[in-house]
Amino acid sequence: MSELPPEARLWNLIRGASGTKAFGIAADLGVADALAAGPRSVAELADESGADPDTLQRILRALASDGVFAEEKPGVFRNTEASELLRSDDTGSWREFAHLFGEVCYPAVGALDARSTEVPFIRACGTDFWSWLAARPEERSNFDKAMEGGRSERADRLAALEWRADETVVDIGGGTGALLRDLLERRPELRGVVFDLPEADRTEAAVGDRLTFVSGSFFERLPEGDAYVLSRILHDWDDEPAAAILRVVRAAAPGEARLLVLDSVVPPGNEPSGAKWLDILMLVLQRGRERTESQWRALLGSAGFGVDEIEDGLIQATCR
Ligand SMILES: C[S@@+](CC[C@H](N)C(=O)[O-])C[C@H]1O[C@@H](n2cnc3c(N)ncnc32)[C@H](O)[C@@H]1O
Structure with a gap:
């Protein structure tokens, strides 16, 4: 320090x-x-x-x-x-992030109370985060653009993995589809399915018929695929709902399917880490959480997945 x-x-x-x-x-x-x-x-x-x-x-x-x-x-x-970086023609989404933090998250952070287990966002805004966004298309669109920031590094990381020809990758909670589009551009042999709530802002980005969009809730059912990407999804949820999502993935996934979780692995001790502060925001928005390595292993194990490799930002798992 x-x-x-x-x-x-x-x-x-x-x-x-x-x-x-x-x-x-x-x-x-x-x-x-x-x-x-x-x-x-x-x-x-x-x-x-x-x-x-x-x-x-x-x-x-x-x-x-x-x-x-x-x-x-x-x-x-x-x-x-x-x-x-705050210019509207910058591709890093900082302007959208600044709005999201300054206008949307700010009042909810103000409702954080260490003596209460209520969700601060609900206390501040009267409804849960996703319903609040669904009722405000401009905010939803800003949120989706904000989430596109930093996707290039995540796409690079996914593209560097070993892939078989013709694998179908399902991006669960994939928002605009920009991450999957970037992966498919780097890996022309793959096909992709972006799965998200119907109100997510869809990028109709042309990668031919290799990228399709499916609407629904990941608490109910998911399309079949060879690899499932969960990018910044599980940190939104506490252990019980996170395990419920994973069980739905497990039910949809063929036995040999891979799970690719793009989330932080919180370092131990006092090591500085953005994830330790992002964890507070996850707590505020819907009592989600950033996880340590042992917490990831326990969560994934509880839903029938075994961890094959774990590093900050990418956890690879398969069905057990
Ligand atoms: C934090 S964003 C992450 C978006 C994207 N995966 C990324 O890494 O930028 C969480 C996503 O989960 C989606 N989501 C929330 N609840 C959902 C549900 N019940 N079913 C499907 N998607 C959901 C949201 O619409 C949002 O796009």
Whole structure:
């Protein structure tokens, strides 16, 4: 761990809520797009976006103190390498993530209560996360775009595995299908089925008839396939519902099918890890959880799967 003074450690945690909110606001106002052609005054940015100039100035100054935007001269801001990632033409989905955290997750995090086992998101928003998204197509679409971020690395990781010709890969909870499309582009011998709720935003990305979409609930039934991808699905759920999903996979899967779980493996002890913070968000949204290696082995074993290989980000398992 770096040698930060203890007071600085505390301050970095305490200011977290302001950072999440400020970042979400700057993303929603489209500041990075407005600065795409070069530095501009806060007065102009505020005028164009309908923001209060004083509020915007202070938000941008705070963000700039962390390297997101830079105040070139008093009241004039420019993009930095980090704020460029918030541009709408960037493929990394940071703008959508910033909105998701700043506007959707933020009130739910505020409802986290260590003395309650209620789901904080439901306390804050009155309904479960997926129903809330289903009732708000724009938020659903933003969520799906946010989830597309970082898929290239995940597609690379899947593509590097050994595949037989003509295998059918079912991406369970596959959202827009972008991950599977990227895998199929890297592995032209494969076919893919994207399975998700009907309200998921579908990318009608052309990979011919090799990619199909099936709607339904993974708590009920799943299509037959040779390999099942669960990318950032099981961490959404506590052990009981996660095992229920796995049992549905087990029922659909032929005996030799492979299970490919793309999720974090929480490192032991005090080792810094994004997963230890993402775990809090999973707890907030629906009492999901990030898992350690032994928790993964226990969960998969309880549903009839044996772990063949486990590393952070990819767990390979087969039916036992
Ligand atoms: C955290 S997102 C992950 C999306 C994608 N797999 C990825 O890695 O980016 C979880 C996905 O599970 C889907 N989902 C939630 N409940 C579902 C259900 N009962 N049946 C099928 N899909 C579901 C959501 O619609 C969403 O697309």
